[in-house]
Amino acid sequence: DTEVTQTPKHLVMGMTNKKSLKCEQHMGHRAMYWYKQKAKKPPELMFVYSYEKLSINESVPSRFSPECPNSSLLNLHLHALQPEDSALYLCASSQRWGQGAREQYFGPGTRLTVT
């Protein structure tokens, strides 16, 4: 099973709202990622968690706050977003150690619209 699930599928929020995106995988992967994808562009890396610890933060504004409660779950907390933050938010996971291609498996994404 190579499934990564994300909820919600769609989210509309105002600039003063607080919301959270959720991601889950049960492949035993120990690295999880958040990407942001604008229309007609490739995904841009936001955060990387390795063994539930934040290992990469690609200079993302503080209005995005990631959380990794356990090895299967990844959250992205949103607060005071701007309209330009509207995008598809993708979660991905991969094996952390050992030999291998380090391929990442992506979820279906959350389509976020900020009004």
Added chain:
Amino acid sequence: GNSVTQMEGPVTLSEEAFLTINCTYTATGYPSLFWYVQYPGEGLQLLLKATKADDKGSNKGFEATYRKETTSFHLEKGSVQVSDSAVYFCALYSGGGADGLTFGKGTHLIIQP
């Protein structure tokens, strides 16, 4: 740093035509190479991969060969179908740990009946 260059398109072909999408890369060390496909309104799906020189990845009739001498990983399919219409991303991974992928800009493929 790492980079991936691919034709952006859109690439428009007729059904049953031969497909080639070019991808070249720059990377430190010996990267692993991937093709991902994204159908409208969906996330990215891993299409195929190759981990070392001369490896050929294949899946669903698509193939790509890791060419170290030309730093290329071109995607090919002998006979495309309308259902192959999507955006295709070439990507590489060269980190030693839990790092992100480096993506090309994506190629929008349109197959006409």
